[in-house]
Amino acid sequence: xxxxxxxxxxxxxxxxxxxxxxxxxxxxxxxxxxxxxxxxxxxxxxxxxxxxxxxxxxxxxxxxxxxxxxxxxxxxxxxxxxxxxxxxxxxxxxxxxxxxxxxxxxxxxxxxxxxxxxxxxxxxxxxxxxxxxxxxxxxxxxxxxxxxxxxxxxxxxxxxxxxxxxxxxxxxxxxxxxxxxxxxxxxxxxxxxxxxxxxxxxxxxxxxxxxxxxxxxxxxxxxxxxxxxxxxxxxxxxxxxxxxxxxxxxxxxxxxxxxxxxxx
Amino acid sequence: xxxxxxxxxxxxxxxxxxxxxxxxxxxxxxxxxxxxxxxxxxxxxxxxxxxxxxxxxxxxxxxxxxxxxxxxxxxxxxxxxxxxxxxxxxxxxxxxxxxxxxxxxxxxxxxxxxxxxxxxxxxxxxxxxxxxxxxxxxxxxxxxxxxxxxxxxxxxxxxxxxxxxxxxxxxxxxxxxxxxxxxxxxxxxxxx
Numbered sequence: 001x002x003x004x005x006x007x008x009x010x011x012x013x014x015x016x017x018x019x020x021x022x023x024x025x026x027x028x029x030x031x032x033x034x035x036x037x038x039x040x041x042x043x044x045x046x047x048x049x050x051x052x053x054x055x056x057x058x059x060x061x062x063x064x065x066x067x068x069x070x071x072x073x074x075x076x077x078x079x080x081x082x083x084x085x086x087x088x089x090x091x092x093x094x095x096x097x098x099x100x101x102x103x104x105x106x107x108x109x110x111x112x113x114x115x116x117x118x119x120x121x122x123x124x125x126x127x128x129x130x131x132x133x134x135x136x137x138x139x140x141x142x143x144x145x146x147x148x149x150x151x152x153x154x155x156x157x158x159x160x161x162x163x164x165x166x167x168x169x170x171x172x173x174x175x176x177x178x179x180x181x182x183x184x185x186x187x188x189x190x191x192x193x194x195x196x197x198x199x200x201x202x203x204x205x206x207x208x209x210x211x212x213x214x215x216x217x218x219x220x221x222x223x224x225x226x227x228x229x230x231x232x233x234x235x236x237x238x239x240x241x242x243x244x245x246x247x248x249x250x251x252x253x254x255x256x257x258x259x260x261x262x263x264x
Numbered sequence: 265x266x267x268x269x270x271x272x273x274x275x276x277x278x279x280x281x282x283x284x285x286x287x288x289x290x291x292x293x294x295x296x297x298x299x300x301x302x303x304x305x306x307x308x309x310x311x312x313x314x315x316x317x318x319x320x321x322x323x324x325x326x327x328x329x330x331x332x333x334x335x336x337x338x339x340x341x342x343x344x345x346x347x348x349x350x351x352x353x354x355x356x357x358x359x360x361x362x363x364x365x366x367x368x369x370x371x372x373x374x375x376x377x378x379x380x381x382x383x384x385x386x387x388x389x390x391x392x393x394x395x396x397x398x399x400x401x402x403x404x405x406x407x408x409x410x411x412x413x414x415x416x417x418x419x420x421x422x423x424x425x426x427x428x429x430x431x432x433x434x435x436x437x438x439x440x441x442x443x444x445x446x447x448x449x450x451x452x453x454x455x456x
Contacts, residue, residue, distance in 0.1 A: 176279075193277030196284040198295045202354040220343040224381050229371025231383035233295040233351035236337070236344040 082138055084112050084261040087123045091115035091134075113137060118248075124150075125248065125258040133161065133249030140263050141165055141243050146214040150257040151179060154207045157252030162213055164263075165243040173240060175213050175225060178251060179205045184232055186215060186225045190239045198225055198233040210259070265316045265355050265436065266429050268328040269307050270336075273298065288322040290315045295351040299336060306336045308429075310353040313440075330428045346427030347379045355436065356390050359443060363397045365390075378425040388424045391435055398442045408438060 088094065094112045113136035119126040127134065149160045159178040166172035170192040176185040182205065186198040205211045205227065214226040221238035224231055246263065250256035275283040285296050285307040292311030299306055306328070309319060320327050328336075330346060337344055357367035370386040377385055395405070405417030412434065414420050423431030 187279075187282055189279075194279050194282040195273075195275075195277070195298070196282045196294075196296075198351065199284065200293045200352065201291050202293060202357070218380065221341065222344055222348045222380065224383065228368075229374065230368065231352060231370070231381070231386055233293070234348050234381045234383055235295045236297055236341045236348045238341070 082111055082113060082136075082140065082261075082263040084125070084136075085123065085259060086112075086120045086125050088112065089120045089123065091118055091120045091125070123259070125261075127248065127250040127256045127258075129250075130253040131249065131251060133163070133247045135163075135166070135245040135247045137244065138164070138246040138263060139243045140246075141241060142217055142219055143264050144214060144216050144262070145175075145246065146212070146260070146262045147248065148210050148212055148259045149177075150210045150259075151205075151207055151250070151254055152256070153179060153252060153254035156180065156254070158207065158254040158256075159205065159251040160213070160256055160258075161247070161249035161251060162215075163245075163247035163249065164215065165217070165240050166245040166247055167240060167242055168244070171240055173215075173217075173223075173237075174247075175215055177205055177211070177213055177227070179207055180252075184225070184227050186223060186233075186235065188237060188239055197223065197235040197237055200227070200232040203227055203230070203232065265313045266308060266310045266351070266353055266432055267316050267320060268330065268333040268429060269309060269319065270299075270304060270326045270328055271307055272304050272324060273302065285309075286324060288319045288325060290319055292316070292319070293351045293354060295349055297337070297340065297349055299340065306333060306349065308333075308349055308351050310351045310355070312355055312358075330430050345379070347381045347384055347425075348427075350381070350383050350427050352383060353387060353432070353436075356387060356394070359394055359439060360390055362443070363394060365393055365397060369393060376425075378422070379427075381427075384425045384427050387432070388421055391424070391439065394439055395435075398439065398446065400438065400442060405435075408434075 090112075092114050094114055115125075115136050116134045118132070118134040119128065145162065145164045147162055149162075151158045151160065153159070157178070157180050159176070159180065161174050161176050163172050163174040171190055173186070173188050176183070176187050178184070182201065182203065184200045184203055184205070185196050187194055187196050189195075212226070212228045216224045220236070222234065222236050224234045226232060248258050248261070269285075272286045273283050274286045275281050277283045285294055285305050287294065287307075287309060290311065292309050292315050294307050294309045296305040296307040298304075309316060319325055333349070334346055337346065337349060341348070352370075360367045360369075367390060370390050373382060373385045373389045376382045402417055405420060409415060409417050409420055414423075420431050420434060424435065
């Protein structure tokens with residue numbers, strides 16, 4: 001990474017775009033990140049901010065807020081997303097989760113949430129129990145929900161369930177991607193009754209292979225679901241309008257892995 | 265092949281036996297919204313022509329036009345339209361495969377040109393590649409458009425991107441004809 005302990009080096013920071021700068025903070029070791037702050041916000045550096053038409057005080061403040069307090073993401077114009085790469089091999093004692101949906105702008109930061117259980121090993125999230133599912137807090141109701149998933153199943157029931165806009169056990173949406181049928185579905189459970197909104201029965205996810213699952217929902221309740229880069233279908237539903245959690249779950253008694261969760 | 269239908273809802277509402285559209289026993293792909301207090305649904309189905317014809321012949325299922333479907337969608341969701349209730353057509357994928365095209369090229373398109381959904385753009389893209397492979401040129405589509413309700417081929421494309429089954433099936437019917445002609449010539453050549 002090199003040293004940024006001189007003013008000359010600090011100038012280099014200003015040559016980055018806001019996104020690049022945010023990434024540098026995100027990826028830096030704590031000590032290096034602290035030196036960024038020290039150099040970025042000393043008197044001379046602040047003068048440079050004032051002189052730089054592309055970097056306003058507000059944007060600088062957003063960086064400080066975003067880096068120092070993830071709970072502020074989504075409020076007052078701060079930007080970020082809930083995400084997880086499990087690179088810390090932990091599921092608890094972590095960054096706090098961003099809890100408010102936000103239009104992703106020029107600054108972003110991944111905030112690793114606290115999980116109810118499961119295993120974090122080798123930089124991925126692992127579920128091993130029969131039909132096991134684990135949750136983290138999330139009150140996102142619009143945007144994208146994305147995760148990579150990998151199942152070791154090849155016989156019996158296998159696949160994954162990605163519950164989002166989960167209010168309680170009786171009210172939530174979920175992607176139900178079954179490899180054994182096959183059937184890639186978007187479903188809803190309302191008042192304890194489950195309905196299939198989208199069902200794609202001719203696409204087969206691959207066992208022992210990383211698959212991508214994604215779903216989008218807008219303010220009007222319009223959904224679109226994907227398998228990889230391919231859109232499976234669209235539908236509209238407004239039965240559920242709030243969220244407390246999201247869940248990642250496996251189907252059957254099959255080891256299932258998740259990675260690169262992003263909610264934004 | 266795609267079709268709009270109104271059908272009853274079956275299933276017990278459990279995760280393993282969810283409420284879903286009645287589709288005359290056909291395992292096809294579908295997307296639905298509940299109507300009539302949840303006892304029925306507006307559904308877009310997609311499958312082989314044989315499967316869709318069986319569904320349309322069922323006395324408990326009613327086929328709808330684009331306009332009828334739009335009215336139902338708008339009555340319940342004023343800010344949504346045809347493109348917001350759609351399902352990827354597996355018939356296009358099968359045709360693509362028969363011509364040596366990988367249907368996964370759908371994924372080349374990630375940004376919608378109209379509306380907010382990408383599905384219709386992906387399908388239009390794949391059908392354009394199929395047309396090219398079959399020698400169905402811009403002039404061909406302009407001529408076909410003039411013979412029907414459109415003036416230019418580009419208008420058909422716009423209607424596909426709006427989620428209109430009429431446009432989707434218009435293109436697909438001509439692709440089917442050309443495909444039949446192509447394989448008929450091939451088998452004749454083989455016999456000779």
